[in-house]
Amino acid sequence: MSSTFGQVFRIHTFGESHGGGVGVIIDGCPPRIAVSQEQIQHELDRRRPGQSEIVTPRKEADTAEILSGLQDGVTLGSPIAIVVRNTDQRPGAYDEMAVKYRPSHADYTYDAKYGIRSASGGGRASARETIGRVAAAAVARQVLDSLHPGIEVLAWVKSIQELTADVDPEAITAETIESNIVRTGDPAMAEPMIARIKAIRSDGNSVGGVIECVIRNCPAGLGEPIFDKLEADLAKAMLSLPATKGFEIGSGFSGTLLTGREHNDAFRMIDGKVRTLTNRSGGIQGGISNGETILFRVAFKPTATIMSNQETVTSDGENTELQGRGRHDACVLPRAVPIVEAMATLVLTDHLLRQHAIQPIS
């Protein structure tokens, strides 16, 4: 298992859904950065179950305890360990799942790989694992604010099924996104999206959609050719999230319909800076940020856990049926918004420090 992400600003996550707890160690954090525990908790609260009427009603307080690495709220340069205790566990609810593989979950593949699995609550494959990522990114956010103020990372729900938000990536604000519980960037689409999620949940079904993410004021020069291109690390970061099926940056898949003449981003000097007149590159060229707005999208499949009878097999190799139970999100996207922001923030912070290693960013 590889639970490490990043090269210089490195995080190591741990923890199963049930058991003692989940958390993260952050190693490689620069010293003398002021870190607000409230900001960490704020981000954990944004991904927490039970935060609104359209997410799972599980009650998980998800309170972060910082075990090391800080002194009087300032980083020491040593590893920052953050633990969130597991609570509200109902192991009994998972007895059936211990023997029946849930379709489109990781039950079977964990067994195939390890010959053992933590059935209770999804184990390591649970979305609860992302708590460590979000906590670490809340620290990374404060590193960015300290070393290179002004970089903004904002994600929002771009679509739920065919319901698509109309959002201006240059103008969208956190306030707009947080103003609605589905976290879409288009207030006009909030109600239709919420209604869709409620309707699909009433039916014991689930839906997916697309999350869009913008990075504004990113300095030019981040990203490491050849293999650690900025978009490659963003793609890996996003595809490492549960339930993701696709990633595209800038013009993405639709850009394949254009010709080069239509697609190229012409350079112009504007206010003494090298700028592009269009941004089909999505803010990255040759794997390196060019100073323009970075824009990418991530596809999330519909939640695998549904309240329906499904065909499946047992771990003993018998055909059977499984009736979905438990308290799950009919749509993961509202809670995935802060997680997408978290992964993007981790990628940026790591690449900023990597760049510092070879020469300062102006």
Added chain:
Amino acid sequence: MSSTFGQVFRIHTFGESHGGGVGVIIDGCPPRIAVSQEQIQHELDRRRPGQSEIVTPRKEADTAEILSGLQDGVTLGSPIAIVVRNTDQRPGAYDEMAVKYRPSHADYTYDAKYGIRSASGGGRASARETIGRVAAAAVARQVLDSLHPGIEVLAWVKSIQELTADVDPEAITAETIESNIVRTGDPAMAEPMIARIKAIRSDGNSVGGVIECVIRNCPAGLGEPIFDKLEADLAKAMLSLPATKGFEIGSGFSGTLLTGREHNDAFRMIDGKVRTLTNRSGGIQGGISNGETILFRVAFKPTATIMSNQETVTSDGENTELQGRGRHDACVLPRAVPIVEAMATLVLTDHLLRQHAIQPIS
């Protein structure tokens, strides 16, 4: 710069487009694997310029020399160094590009990052860098054939602009793909695609498209949660290729339109094996292969180099115009097919060896 890919089966590439040469060191290759130099050369020839009438007419022999790691055609377990000399360099053709940033190329971002760049031939950002990847993957292919025979990796051109091939991923063969110079998997689409590329080239323009890739007979159990999920490493591998803008696996972005009930892959016992009745997961669940066919798609933007006047700026910060010159592909996809296969093969080989470290694959 990070020119290393892989954790156990690791490759390190080097080389600018112009200069002494390009190549790769493979470290972590198991010993006593028979390696055919012909097979390496065969793959290099598939990505070589000048191989057909629809690719760049540059004449690069791209002959691989193996400097180390083999004895009588068998791996020693030591690093395998492969060098391909640069030839047919026309540095003069790039004089203008030394001062003018080519739109949607990496010229400006390399300068922003490093304060210096190898203008001649694109330097390190040239697609010539992929020679090392392809050579390494040809070795990896022979490792797979030796350690786990039967794994097939096949890519083809799925679309050129809106021209889309109809391909059965379970049935497609290398012969079909190689039967046409555009390397599409649908013989009926070969002529329209070739015609499109020729027409767009005549116009001094360029086009992009989508490459689809299938991995058949992949054993269950490959992929490392949490961050090194198999699809995450595939996504990174693909987005590390020049000109890529998107990656999707299984149902991908279109899967976001389905409900969970429609999307889930039911398990059934078939011939004594755990199988899924559908494969919207694309052969990977929870980051681990499930034994079904792995299927993914990669978006390639239209070639940035076009034979038109374009607005741009100089490295001194002056607005100017650039007239495209040189010998370039109007469409990179035919030559990118073996490169996509190469990166997929490298990911698989690395994950197979990583799995061996913790327990054998049955």
Added chain:
Amino acid sequence: MSSTFGQVFRIHTFGESHGGGVGVIIDGCPPRIAVSQEQIQHELDRRRPGQSEIVTPRKEADTAEILSGLQDGVTLGSPIAIVVRNTDQRPGAYDEMAVKYRPSHADYTYDAKYGIRSASGGGRASARETIGRVAAAAVARQVLDSLHPGIEVLAWVKSIQELTADVDPEAITAETIESNIVRTGDPAMAEPMIARIKAIRSDGNSVGGVIECVIRNCPAGLGEPIFDKLEADLAKAMLSLPATKGFEIGSGFSGTLLTGREHNDAFRMIDGKVRTLTNRSGGIQGGISNGETILFRVAFKPTATIMSNQETVTSDGENTELQGRGRHDACVLPRAVPIVEAMATLVLTDHLLRQHAIQPIS
């Protein structure tokens, strides 16, 4: 800061001497290994303060809590997080040290590197950090027992100042070592060594010495040329321990007095196996274990904290004097014995899994 050790069996430690706690995440542990928490606690108790009359009287229970990675006492293949809470903290005792640099401690260098330091209790530079290593090694020990039974790792105090133990590395047992509180392998030297430590402590002074470590029944084939030679990783492991000043393997420094004719280990077939008639190589040749007994020695300087007035400077750059206080070991070697064993065990386990990645050990 780099708090990660190992390539496949990787550990990440965290924690300051004072604060929430110290601990470790083990990543890359094979699945389905039975892990006894008692064995972990047993090793922690061997390194614990207050265990005998010749070590520091600080009372630290050092009770390990396992937060993740185990199910019913069996490894899941996921990260194993182990936390030991900090207790018995007397921050007031360190007020003076917050401004005065303790000679031959890490106070000044941490300030020079990070511009900040956790003065209380030594912070990250405290030997308390080794708790995570010992806990992780206790798990590694059980991995070895499961995957390759019979490998023995035993360390003992070889010398305290000039008092030198006479020990047969092939015959020494854990029982002999644990039979005396100084953990020497030579019962006849136990009393003199204990007397020396007590005398030096009464004088407010401190002593160092040499720990010797043997690895018996190590299979041939472990170690990775070129840079990760088995002796190179052992050397790094040992020099990463606080207070170490030297490492030698086999004939070591005294081997430089011999000629090649005297030094070479002749090969002979014995009982159908390739053996060496002598073992000046110390069980490793060309960076790879040869199946003979591995034997190395580690030099520990005298404890830096002494109960004397010492010249030093303040963090403000003023000359001053420091009077040693606190409860410290006058000799770290008795408690360092299990730590040396721990690091050797971690190196072996990592290299065993690394070897599995390329081919099985017979």
Added chain:
Amino acid sequence: MSSTFGQVFRIHTFGESHGGGVGVIIDGCPPRIAVSQEQIQHELDRRRPGQSEIVTPRKEADTAEILSGLQDGVTLGSPIAIVVRNTDQRPGAYDEMAVKYRPSHADYTYDAKYGIRSASGGGRASARETIGRVAAAAVARQVLDSLHPGIEVLAWVKSIQELTADVDPEAITAETIESNIVRTGDPAMAEPMIARIKAIRSDGNSVGGVIECVIRNCPAGLGEPIFDKLEADLAKAMLSLPATKGFEIGSGFSGTLLTGREHNDAFRMIDGKVRTLTNRSGGIQGGISNGETILFRVAFKPTATIMSNQETVTSDGENTELQGRGRHDACVLPRAVPIVEAMATLVLTDHLLRQHAIQPIS
């Protein structure tokens, strides 16, 4: 096999003694550093066979070719590939060694690990592999000169058997060391050492000794606790060299005879800087450089290849005898001096860049 060294300034070496060649890729080198190829060649010439009457008479020109990463003598930030072709190969001279394991060589262990080995010329275990290290370090040297001028790295032969040089580490110069072919730092010992080497060679025998290395003007703050302590990385670097058996820093093994009161290095303000009055720490405290002179010693065993009949076994498991042949150094130390300097330089450069990643060195 692990042929990578370093975290930020990373080198990857390749090559067997016989075959196409040996070399190195340097990745992570900062851009815009002027690199003199003459300086690279100068260092290669210092380690070259045939350079004096007391080293092996093999004629290896060892001419470095730089394939990539430089433009007009300046680094691009991209991988620097350096190749040295193999010449003067006499494969026939090694026929006997292909079946008989040379005592105290890596022949048997390579077979045990890989099931195959390159018998000719020692293969990957040949000291020829260090060519890549020396070439890379010559580049690193120029990085240090550019980013942090004034750091000096000097090594010399401290002893040949019991013949011991008297050297002042603060005053020794490169000129003194290079003034004698044995590269001792004590001119008075040059003739006795040379005479010893000649005498022992005439006898078909070999000798070892100790190399001492000083690093002067190293800034405070280099080294990464916990595991990548500066002395730990130096120890690993040195023990990764062929024929090394020990490493000690500062007071080393002899420091174990002192008490803490004798051993501690008192701090004093001198010329406005924090200094230590003694330097038993060897310039490193808590794994981090303290600004004082770094001083360490490395033990080299006598050359394993001797011109005598030795008992050994064949790869088929038969007892036999081996008569040493070929052209070998009777004492490796004169040629190992530049290699020790090279490894120290690589460690320093990597740690300087790692420090830059978290905050600038003043």
